[in-house]
Amino acid sequence: MKRLQGLLPFGSLLVLFVALWIASPYFLTSTNLSSLIRQTAVINIMALGMTIIIISGGIDLSVGAILAMGGLLGTMAMEKGFPIPAGIAIGLLVGLGCGMLNGFLIARLKIAPFIVTLGTLGVFRGSTLLISNGLPVHQIPPAFSFLGEGNLLGVPFVLWVLVVCAAGMHFVLEHTRLGRYAFAIGSNSAAAVYAGIPVAGYTMAVYALGGVLTGLAGMIEASRLMTGQPTAGNGYELQAIAAVVIGGGSLHGGEGSVVGTLVGAFIMGLLSNGSDLLGISNYVQQVIIGAVIILAVSVDELRKRRA
């Protein structure tokens, strides 16, 4: 019974999938499915980073801005003549740096993550606009589009990226010291300190890891649009948080999983894709997704209370 309840989000995803299959002849076509995967990959990868942050009892509101900064600086480097891999690496390093700054402020200055990242959201977004003068970067080598739009072995390349990131994050959470400490800090940070865990260092590591994944998401976004947009990723932080929460993550920390987050992100992706196919307006979509977030979390709460 307990097992079954744990599969509930997965079941809803399946039901949604089948319903859309029946409702729209265009749903189960390779074109639509690849575009669905490409659309959700960015949020999915950000949400993987958000998963470990939320498990550690934190939150990162600045990921949308980090995504823009990573994407912008990465593409700017390519514009300046850096090879594509170097550009991508720069995008990841920007994410890493931003994440480490967040982690540093949270762990060393002991300011609440919500406040720190609300502040850095402005700082990162503003700096990105300053650096770019508010203008997007367009002079990007055409081969860069492979990251976001290419195919490998018949499926979108981003799917492989996502699978590798998800497997990696799952391994980190369940099989490494970093993951174990993230759970411990999120479950009871005082007990973690009293167990002799270097909480500050691991908190920084958690945000840094989240930052790297966000930087990667930023490069994928840039590749899909073939522009470095300083305004990219606006509001993505809330979608990433929603994916984690729909997947059973708790904002109190100590709870969450990669599978849950993936399911959460795909549920949101399917809802928006399905609404598009069925001609449901964008306004209604927002209402539906909002309601689903509340529904998913209340079902999860009920389950926990009964267990």
Added chain:
Amino acid sequence: MLLELANVQKRYGGVTALRDGNLRVEPGQVHLLMGENGAGKSTLMKIVAGMVERDGGKMLWRGSEVFPHRPADSAALGIAMVHQECLLAPHLSVAENIFLGREPRSPFGFVSRRQAMARAKRIIEEHGFPLQADWIVGKLSPACKQLAEICRAVQNGSSLLIFDEPTSSLSNQETEQVFRIVRGLRDRGMAVIYITHRLEELRAIGDQVTVLRDGATVYQSPLTEISTDQLIAQMVGRPVSMTYFRPSLPTGQPILELENLSSSKVREISLCLRAGEIVGMAGLIGAGRTELCECIFGADPAQSGTIRIEGKGTEIRSPEDAVRAGVALVTEDRQRTGLALRLPIAANVTLANVASISTAGVLDLRLQNKVTNEYISKLRIRADAPEQLAGRLSGGNQQKVVIAKWLFRQARVFLFDEPTRGIDVGAKIEVFDLMSELAKAGAAILMVSSELPELLQMADRILVMRGGRITGELPRTTTQEEIMRLAALEKVA
């Protein structure tokens, strides 16, 4: 008969918390409700207070059957509960807390502060509490918070008051004060149900006693008809002696030496713990005992003085340093600082020593579960599996998990701060056994406790603290009176 419960049942999901709860309470009596953790006392009282609904059985109030669905329903009947963990708003005044949710209204329907103050003052004066209506609750001592809770409970003319372990965080003096108040309430004809773990306080307060075991009422009688040892036997289900005897061991090398250690809260502490030794630490609440433990453990690092561990000078600036140096702290509040309640037992047992179950940062989960299973059987932790959440264990078993965590860390110095707080008699004995074994294996143990009989049974010698300083050392043959004299009295210069 004021309140009668007959064959009351309650299940949470698949777990039966209560299968046959019986209780008969008369007005003008203090009724003790006893039982081990998990025996169903709290569930029974929550049913009476309207916090949970019963699944079966009868609840008669003044002879007629009632079904309280909400705390407000019970309050309307005249039943009030004083909670173990203070459910007060710390930023509000005593008066505001007393009337929280039932604020007196002015003629225009606004909340009337003046009326609330006046009525609160009247209640406080009526009972002679050392309390002011306009004091901010967050700044009160634990005892005064209890008094504010009591005011809140009695303000709307309750005829039954439930106390859930009111003295577990109070000093002896404050406990006396609570007793006086409870007796006062009884003498005014109120009925009091009183839950406690502290066996030595029974006789001072109780008239009737009801014992629960495994979700069922197993014993009811006037308190005068049963001896304390029989009472324990009823609670545990087998005869257990309340007195624990630990033979003194020959002591070995000094393990922990403190010299003139001072922090913001303790002054010039010097002491030496040797291998195989249990040193007791007595004192009143606020004497600085917990603060000393936190200072040694690096949670509140020393400002001056030296710490030597096994002869080596050791700098301890953080708990991280302390753990690395082999110091373990079993804290007073295990839920706050001892355990990650939402994580499995296995994660908690290995929390302080993840290094030894991992290579290059990758965990060996099979080894983790093997280790955890070993501790579960060695410490007789009542758990289904290493994956079970620590928060699902009873108090005593949680304490064993905390101890297992430090055993697995192979600590050499153990600081036990109130190791038996909130755990039942059976588990207490097991914790004592563990401590004795630790000493036998060559650990040095500092045992802070407010339960003087426990200190006298366990410790090889007893240090007494007052005002952040050590005021004396007594041999294990000392008496409670001698300890209290050092703990409470000003030194005659």
